[in-house]
Amino acid sequence: MSRPRKDPRAERQARAVPGQRPRYDLARRPETPGGRPRHDPRVEIARARVPGGARLRLDRTQHAGSSPSVAIGAMSATPPASTTLLAAPTPRVVAEPAFLVFAVADAPDGRLTGHDRQVLGGARLLADADGGAVVLLAPPLVDDAGAAGADRLLALPSLGYAPETLAAALLAEIAARAPRHILFPESPDGGDLARRVAVSLGEPLFADVEQLSARTAIRPTGGRRREQAGAPPRLMTLGEGRVAPHLGDPHEARTIDPCEPTETTPGILRAEAVPADPATVSLADARFVVSAGNGITDFTSFKHLAAALGATPGASRVVCDAGLMPRAAQVGASGTVLDADCYFALGIAGAPQHLQGIAGCEHVVAVNTDLHAAMVERAELSIIADAQAVMPALLRLLAEGGA
Template identity: 45%
Template sequence: MSARPRRDPHAERARATRVGPAGRARRILGDVAPAAPVRPRRDPHALRTAAVPGPAGRMRLDPHGGELLAHMPSLAAPGAEQPIVVERPACLILAVLDLPGGRLEGSDLGLLAAARDLADRLEGAVLALTLHGRPDLGRLGVDRHIALDLPDRWDPAAALSVLGTVLADHAPAHILFAETPLLGADVARRLAAATGLPAAFAVHRLEPDEIRARGAGLDLVGPPPPIMTLHEVLLADRPEPVLREARPVAVAVRPDAGLIEDLGEVPVDLTGAPLAEADLIVSAGDGVTDWPAFHALAARLNATVGGSRQVCDRGLLPRDRQVGASGTLVAPRAYLAFGISGAPQHLQGIERCQRVVAVNTDLHAKMIERADLAIVADAQAVMPALQTLLEQRRHG
């Protein structure tokens, strides 16, 4: 029998040792196999060069090694977003914006959202008409835009003259207005009377083949007519911020001189105006104890007075001043809440307010959470301070 060869541990250790990626010596257990190729280390700097902007503008790493850049070139080059173009629409939906004071209001945005939805269902395009203003409507669902620079005053004859030209040149399938007094609602009714076209007012449900409109306490159901005004229920939506062409369209118009002369606004005390029609509301809750200061501030701002249910239950304000689900649903441009904690019914009543300013001593009050601007302080100290500030600005 031959002698068993003696093992050499030093030679075995040398054969079983490999150098890892970090430069450290590693032992390979079991049978010694040929050294596998070392996996290259990922370079984070190279990965960042392949980052692409996400929907929110943040940079995102491409997990596919650059394939995403090849398939989505619009994301690879910031600023190269291409607008949606509707070249041959089946029809045109004309949206006549109010633009009071040259500003886009919530009713205008809701009107564009409804027009966009109707145009998509009919495979059409949205044609927006602004009589006195040139806002950027590219991300508001507009495919074509007629922008005029008429004087910003109440002139229904001039509006009808422009609309007659637009209808003759473009023949829109439907003309949409917002149901707003002295603005869209007034012009829509004048247009229907002047042209004899069928019309429906205060439409609260709009489908391509059926509408529901409110009139004389009844719901009127039928096919969508050429002229429609939209109820505030439909004006609550907002258009998706997708870039569209908003192609400028020129219209040669010579507005007729009307028989009505606009003498401007007449000063009116709005403190007792209906809450549903108010643009600025100053509202009080249980946190208000200095009622003379509250009413003085409302008069100084010429704001409509409102209040919470608790205040009206105690007789501190009339019942018609109650804001909330069990009172009046309001939609002003600005809502100033003094000492209101924010009960669920009250918050439901101010859902459609554009801006909410809350004054409360409780940092964790629901009204503070809802507010666009919050002042954590006693209402009794803030109200006279606001009056002082207003007087200082009034006198320069």
Template identity: 60%
Template sequence: MTRVRRDPRADRRAAQIASLDRPRFDLAGRAADGGPGRPRRNPRTEFAALRVTGAARPRFDRQHRGEGAVAQVVSAASTPNVIVVDAPAFLVAVVPDAPGGRLTQHDRQLFGAARTLAGAHGAVAALVAGEIEGLGAIGADRVAALASTQNYAPDVTAAALASAFAALSPRHLLFPETPDGGDLARRLALLTGEPLFPDVEQLSATSVSRAARGKRVAQRAAPARLMTLGADVVAPYSGPAREGRSEPLPTAEVSAPAITDARRIPADPATTPLTVADFVVSAGNGVTDIEAFRRLAEALGATPGASRVLCDAGLMPRASQVGASGSVLTATCYLALGVAGAPQHLQGVAGCEHVVAVNTDLHAAMIERAGLAIVQDAQLVMPALIAALESERAS
């Protein structure tokens, strides 16, 4: 049996496109016309089909390829994957601090530790007082509301926790090792008689450890029922969102608080040390009007800081220097005005949760570090912020 021998030169001449200066060939349409070969794939079209619609930045779903990729991508963007655990084998409860109804980074790490202990068969329950948004996104399968008090009443909160502890019977109950969280954990251990394993420094699904004997040895044990977790022990949960279903609790009998009048008096931001300040506004070499900077810091209620350049020039005190050779910050918000962002300065703000930078240089290192950047002269931004704050307070 014989077949006609194909002539590649004739095939190429047949695919040539006429009326062009240079020879060009339509290689994609050869198979459609019955010629030899197959349609040439267009990688740009396939890549465009993977793009997730509605995203501010270009994002692509590389798990879905081939036919139906567009429909699958749109479905994934419109209905995000939420994990639902209907009948968990056990519960791991978390009691975050959440000051002012806002989760701290330490609280988020607490949920990461709880997910490690829960594994694939358990569920994580958040025990919170008041409304807190986004608990499902950080790993909570259940959300139980505790009785809240207007004033500081740790004995009332501990009694409510003891009632919830008896009702839910969790395998583990985690607190942050903070002044408030550690105090509640020790009160609950006293009320329930459960042993407490405090200040966990290493955690896995099968073991926990902490420093003991003046940090000379590490004490290891199986995960206890009551534990407090140190900061930066476990990374926050970053997996798919959980259901965050509401979990009802029985009404607990709450007695009158032993502390009848307790108030939290905020410290003066002007005298607060930078290492413990929650909100820091810092001036760099781009700030020339130091008096306007001080007025802005006072209007914002922030602790003033400065870069090394201003401290070396004597414009700001040495105690206000931010950086590896000055103060290392753990502030919730850091506002940098005219700070270029030297490596030593960036080391000093590495622990800040939110960084806002004002600089005229779009490519400054501080702009790249910031979560929010204003590309403008700090001398123009400072009076505008002061005027906006005064207008808001007047209204």
């Protein structure tokens, strides 16, 4: 009996139309909230209408505000307004930490990898349980370490590839600051550094942790037939994709001064990077893939473009079926599932099977004539244009830049 009683007289009075004689507008919607909103097809069509162009085009993607991100004509170099309007949250400060957790990042060319961010996420788990602070040890960074969850930032020397010097610098920091935990990524360089530090400290290494919380750490042993579980030890390496990166409020990432490392005589005299040849590397290993679909007819230009961009050429199923590209270049569920950082789709609509193949790609750029293609929906930057016309322009600009 908690339903409010209706008062017919008051309801009738609320619909009264002011004037000389008593008139009531009974069709008018009551002002009270509740009730399903009425559809107004004309207003909806007006909202979905894409301005410019000769023929009527409607953007019926059901995003908030219908079409805020469609910029017409003019080049909008700024990112969508929604990200700039958000006020930056004040960073969290851990002024007096109870203990320190070291997170050592690979950060090749100053950018934190996804794995590095996961290591920081793991370090945050360990630090937040007991009021500790996370110290990020990495070569000088261009990325925002605070957003990744670091309370302190300690720059390691960046001398190219010098693991022995790096290990000596780390050992000096560990001796000076006595962290409770030291977390490394189980990556080729991170795992190598962790083992160098472990044997120098003479401490056991809890390698390739698969599950980490503030109370337990678990790692496989015995050919993945057994596992070890216990309280998180001091030295750990964290497997990839095991702990979520830090997504909460940013931390202050205050820079602290490194200690003076002890002198070492490195056995490694020099090192030079030999970048992977994008033309010969397999699609599964490629870091940047440019892919052709049904919107491409000139495959000579396409191959030149892939070479000029330094990308590995790929293709959609339609193109491979037609024999225009080799089967080994097919991207998708029945071809290769990519692990690339960036995917550049030229004239590909984006069948579900194709999108499965690029599910792991971090950045997707698309050129397509169809505004409503699934690939345009997936991409972070989409150009609605004929890919066949954009290719020569790209080649021309790349040639100018290289000259």
